[in-house]
Amino acid sequence: MSEMLGNQYFLSRNFSKAKEAYEKVLLSEPQNDFIKKRLIICYTQTGEINKAFELFYEIVKKIIDLITNTDLVADDCPCPELISKYGNVKPTEECSHDAKLMLGMLWLFCNSQISFEFFNNLSSEEKSDERIVEVRNIIKEKINQNEKHYS
Amino acid sequence: MSTENKFNEEILNSIAEGVITVDKTFKVNFINRAAEEIMGFKKEEVLGQFCKYILKCDLCQTKCPIGIVLETGSNLYDYSSVIYDKKGNRKPIKLNAAILKNSDDKPVGGVISFRDISELERIKQQSDIISNFFGIVGHSKAMQEIFKLIMEISESDATVLILGESGTGKELIANAIQATSTRKNKPYLKVNCSVFPQNLLASELFGHVKGAFTDAVKDRPGRFELADGGTIFLDEVAEMPPHTQIQLLRVLQEGTFERVGESITRKVDVRVIAATNIEIHRALKEGKLREDLYYRLNVIPVLIPPLRERKEDIPHLIKHFIETYSKLYKKNIPDISDAALDLLMKYPWPGNVRELENVIEYAIVRTKNDSEIDISNLPSNIKNTSAGQSIPLKSFRTENAASLLSLLEKHKWNKTKVAKELGIGRTTLWRMMKQLNLEE
Numbered sequence: 001m002s003e004m005l006g007n008q009y010f011l012s013r014n015f016s017k018a019k020e021a022y023e024k025v026l027l028s029e030p031q032n033d034f035i036k037k038r039l040i041i042c043y044t045q046t047g048e049i050n051k052a053f054e055l056f057y058e059i060v061k062k063i064i065d066l067i068t069n070t071d072l073v074a075d076d077c078p079c080p081e082l083i084s085k086y087g088n089v090k091p092t093e094e095c096s097h098d099a100k101l102m103l104g105m106l107w108l109f110c111n112s113q114i115s116f117e118f119f120n121n122l123s124s125e126e127k128s129d130e131r132i133v134e135v136r137n138i139i140k141e142k143i144n145q146n147e148k149h150y151s
Numbered sequence: 152m153s154t155e156n157k158f159n160e161e162i163l164n165s166i167a168e169g170v171i172t173v174d175k176t177f178k179v180n181f182i183n184r185a186a187e188e189i190m191g192f193k194k195e196e197v198l199g200q201f202c203k204y205i206l207k208c209d210l211c212q213t214k215c216p217i218g219i220v221l222e223t224g225s226n227l228y229d230y231s232s233v234i235y236d237k238k239g240n241r242k243p244i245k246l247n248a249a250i251l252k253n254s255d256d257k258p259v260g261g262v263i264s265f266r267d268i269s270e271l272e273r274i275k276q277q278s279d280i281i282s283n284f285f286g287i288v289g290h291s292k293a294m295q296e297i298f299k300l301i302m303e304i305s306e307s308d309a310t311v312l313i314l315g316e317s318g319t320g321k322e323l324i325a326n327a328i329q330a331t332s333t334r335k336n337k338p339y340l341k342v343n344c345s346v347f348p349q350n351l352l353a354s355e356l357f358g359h360v361k362g363a364f365t366d367a368v369k370d371r372p373g374r375f376e377l378a379d380g381g382t383i384f385l386d387e388v389a390e391m392p393p394h395t396q397i398q399l400l401r402v403l404q405e406g407t408f409e410r411v412g413e414s415i416t417r418k419v420d421v422r423v424i425a426a427t428n429i430e431i432h433r434a435l436k437e438g439k440l441r442e443d444l445y446y447r448l449n450v451i452p453v454l455i456p457p458l459r460e461r462k463e464d465i466p467h468l469i470k471h472f473i474e475t476y477s478k479l480y481k482k483n484i485p486d487i488s489d490a491a492l493d494l495l496m497k498y499p500w501p502g503n504v505r506e507l508e509n510v511i512e513y514a515i516v517r518t519k520n521d522s523e524i525d526i527s528n529l530p531s532n533i534k535n536t537s538a539g540q541s542i543p544l545k546s547f548r549t550e551n552a553a554s555l556l557s558l559l560e561k562h563k564w565n566k567t568k569v570a571k572e573l574g575i576g577r578t579t580l581w582r583m584m585k586q587l588n589l590e591e
Contacts, residue, residue: 004175004250004258008218011177011203012211076201 003035010038013078015045033059037066040105041078049098056105057131060138068142070109079109091117097125101132112143169244172251172262173202173217180260189244189267191237202263207235216248217261226250234265243268285327287320288471291461297324297453304451305331310403312388312448313426315455318505321426324453325384328424337381340374344395345387353395354411363412373410375402379419388425388448389440396441399423403447423448458500458507463555465496468504472511473524480515487514487524494526496583498533556589 006021019042022035029035036055043052059066070077083106089095091103091114104118119136122128160181163170169186173179179197187194192205203211210216210232220226227248234242246265253259284298301324304311311328313321322341329339347355354363358373374383385391391399402408403423407416425448427434434440458465469487477484487495491514500506510530517528526534555569562568570580 002221002258004261005218005221007176008215008221011201012213012215012218074199 003029003032006035006038010042010078011076015042018042019046033063033066037070040067041082041109044102044105045082049102052105053101053131056108057135060108060135064108064138064142067108068112072110077109079106082106083110091121097122104135108139112139112146116140116143168264168266170262170264171197171202171206172260174260175258177202177217177261179205186265189236189242189265190234191240206263208232216246216263217250220248220250220261221258232265243272283471285323285330287323287327288468289461289464290467291456291464293456293461294464297455298327300451300453301327301331304328306333307451308332308334308422309450310422310448311424311451311453312445313424313453313455314431315426315428316457316503317428318503319428319455319457320504321428321455322384322386324455325386325424325426328453329382329384332382332422334380334382334422338378339382339384340378341384341386342374343386345390349392349395352391353398356395357398357408357410359411360413363410367412370410373408375408375419375421376417378421380421382422382424385423385425387427389427389429389431389434393441396444400441400444400447403444458503462496463558465507466492468507469495469511472508473515476512476515482515482518482520484515484518485521485523488526491524491526491529494529494533555583555587559584559589 002021003025006018006025009015009018009021019039022039022042026032026035026039036059040052040056040059043049043055056067070079072080083103086099086103089099089103091100100118100122104115104122107115107118116136116139119132119139123133123136160183163181163183164185166183167185169189170181170183171179171186172181179200179202182192182194182197187197190197190205197205203215208216216227216230216232227246229245230248232244232246234244236242244265245268246263248261248263250258251260251262284294284301287294287298289295289298311325313324315321315324325341329335342355344352350364354367354371354373356373356375358371358376359367360370361367385399388399398408402419402421406420407418409416427440429439431440431445435442435445458468469492473484473487495507495510502509510533511524513530514524514528518524558569559566566580566584
C-alpha cells in the first residue's frame with residue numbers, strides 16, 4: 001500500500017481504508033508528519049480516540065502549525081463536515097469525554113479558539129490527563145502568539 | 152521549462168485525447184488542450200485543484216480510476232465513465248488510467264487520458280430508437296409514429312394524455328416521454344389513481360397537515376410537492392373522484408393547490424402525464440370524467456393501438472421477450488417454430504403486450520434447453536382459442552393485407568428479405584400471403 005492510495009481513500013472519505021494504508025506507510029516512514037496529521041482524523045472516525053490523541057499530542061508538541069495552518073478548502077479538509085455531522089456541539093455542552101476530545105482535536109484544524117475551549121473544558125474534569133492540560137496550554141500559547149502578531 | 156519537457160507538452164497538446172496528470176495528493180499538475188476543450192476549463196483554473204472537483208466524474212467518490220490502478224496494480228483501458236464539464240453538461244467518456252512512479256518505484260502521481268464519446272452515444276441511441284425505443288419494441292407504423300411524436304414533443308412541457316387498452320404499455324410510453332424531456336433529470340413520480348381509496352387520493356396527491364383526518368399524525372407533503380420541477384405520471388386518471396378532479400384541474404390551470412386540512416396555497420411547477428384505459432367518450436358522457444379536465448389533460452394525446460391492430464410487431468416482440476426470458480431463466484431458446492408463431496399471430500391478444508409477454512415467459516419455462524418454442528409449449532388458452540376461432544384470422548386479413556403488401560413491394564417481392572424484416576420464417580410468410588390472397 002502506498003501513501004497515494006491512502007490519499008485517495010482519504011479524499012473519498014473512506015477513513016478506515018485510508019487508516020490501513022497510512023499505517024502501513026508509517027512503518028517505513030515513521031517521520032512522515034503529513035500522514036500522522038491525516039491519521040488523527042482517520043482514527044477519530046474509526047472510533048480509536050486514544051490512538052488519535054497519541055498522534056495529536058505528538059504533533060501539537062512538535063509542530064502545532066502543521067494542524068493550525070490547515071487550509072480547509074485547498075487541503076480538502078474533512079473536519080468542518082465531520083464537526084457538523086456531530087451536530088456542532090459547543091464546548092460547554094454536556095457530552096462524553098471521548099466526544100469532547102474528538103471535537104477538540106477536529107476543531108484545531110478549523111479554529112484554534114474553539115479547540116482551546118474544548119481542551120480547557122476537558123482540563124477541568126476530575127483526574128484529567130496531564131497531556132490534555134499540556135495541549136490546552138500549547139494551544140493557548142499559539143493563540144496568544146497569533147494575537148500579538150496581528151495586534 | 153526544459154527543452155525536453157516543452158517537447159513533451161507540445162506532443163500532449165497535439166493529441167485529440169484529453170490528458171490530465173495529478174500529483175500524489177490528487178491535485179492536478181498538468182492538463183492538455185484537448186482536456187481543456189472537453190471540460191470547458193482553462194489551464195490556470197485547474198492547476199493545483201483536486202481532480203475530483205474538476206472532473207466531477209461519477210466514479211470519483213466510489214471507484215476513482217487512479218485508485219483502482221493503485222489497488223490492483225494494473226492500468227485501466229477504455230473504462231466507461233461520465234464527467235460533468237464546467238457548465239454541468241454530462242459527458243460520457245472512455246478513459247485510461249495509469250500511475251506515475253519515482254525512481255524508488257513509489258507512486259508519485261497519476262495520469263488519466265480520456266475521450267468524449269457523446270456523439271458516438273447519440274448516434275447509437277438514435278439507431279437503437281428504431282428497434283427499441285426506451286425499452287418499447289415497435290416496428291409498426293403506428294408505434295413509429297408514436298416514437299416520432301415523443302421526440303417532437305421533447306422540448307415541450309405540455310400535458311400528455313395517453314390512451315390505450317390495458318397492457319399496451321402506457322407506463323413505458325410515459326417513461327419515454329419523461330426520459331426525452333428537458334425534465335429528465337428532475338423528480339419523476341408515478342401515482343396510480345385507482346389504487347387509493349377515494350378519500351385518500353387527494354391527500355396522496357396534495358399532501359395533508361397533522362390532524363386533517365384520523366390517521367394524519369403529522370404533516371406530509373403530497374406527490375405534487377415532491378415532483379416540483381419535474382414530472383408526475385397519473386395512471387388510471389379517469390378513476391379519480393370528482394372533487395379530486397377539480398383540484399387537479401386547478402393545478403393544471405394555475406399550478407396551485409392546498410394540502411388537505413390547510414388553507415395555505417402552495418405553488419408547484421409539475422408536468423403532468425396522464426393515462427387511462429377506459430373508453431374516454433363514454434366516460435365523458437357518463438360524467439365520470441370532467442369535460443374541462445379532459446381538455447386540459449388532452450393537450451397532446453397519444454393513442455396506443457391494441458396489439459391486434461399492429462400484428463407486425465408481434466414477431467419482434469416475441470424475439471425481444473425470448474431474449475429477455477432466456478437470459479432470466481438461463482436457457483438457450485434460439486427461436487419459435489413457424490407453427491407456434493402462426494398461432495400467436497392469429498390470437499386476438501385481449502391483454503395486449505403484457506399478455507404476450509406472459510405467454511412467452513410461460514413458453515420459455517416449458518421449453519427444453521436448446522430447443523425452439525413449439526405449439527405444445529404454449530398455454531392451453533392460446534391453443535384452444537386460436538384453434539377453434541376464425542375471428543382473429545379474419546381481422547388479421549383485413550388489417551394486415553395492406554401493410555404486408557407494402558412490405559412486399561418495398562423488397563420487390565423478395566420473400567426472404569420480407570420474412571427477415573418481419574422476424575418470421577419463409578414458410579410462415581408464404582402461409583400468411585396465402586391467407587391474405589396476396590400473390591405476385
